[in-house]
Ligand SMILES: *[C@@H]1O[C@H](CO)[C@@H](O)[C@H](O)[C@H]1NC(C)=O
């Protein structure tokens with residue numbers, strides 16, 4: 001099986017771990033349900049072909065999974081009740097393009113270390129408990145960043161956005177991409 005969507009239902013209980021036996025999945029979408037409990041530990045890396053993992057808008061709690069499959073391009077776990085810090089193992093998801101953790105209770109400092117993800121284009125941290133100063137980071141392909149409704153403080157240094165080259169260019173491709181992102 002390549003594609004499994006159970007999105008937009010009223011499923012409850014834990015995310016079933018039988019899903020972790022579907023080792024050729026490329027897209028898993030369980031968004032907009034009422035799954036609760038923690039994300040099964042096996043969920044991150046059960047499929048080496050997984051491209052999209054969407055668990056948005058559930059009632060999931062606990063920490064984010066470690067060791068998410070390096071093949072993932074889009075990871076959306078927004079609108080849950082996840083706590084803790086962002087796992088530093090996220091830097092191994094080399095092809096990650098979209099990362100959305102909005103509206104959780106993640107308590108961490110600004111993840112400047114995510115700038116080592118060369119393909120990252122969308123980073124949404126809004127409505128969590130991120131705190132501290134922003135500092136300088138080189139997000140070369142980033143097009144959309146939303147860090148609103150957290151507890152960041154300090155100044156925004158003028159060199160902070162210096163190397164965010166994708167944001168300095170204009171053109172049709174960007175418009176198309178933004179449209180797609182907003183559409184999803
Ligand atoms: C997933 O990662 C865990 C370590 O967190 C490892 O023990 C396991 O073998 C990995 N599974 C796959 C399918 O890569």
Ligand SMILES: *[C@@H]1O[C@H](CO)[C@@H](O)[C@H](O)[C@H]1NC(C)=O
Pocket residue numbers: 107129
């Ligand atoms: C975040 O964690 C720190 C301790 O590491 C704690 O002092 C602080 O209250 C936490 N913030 C929130 C909003 O939970």
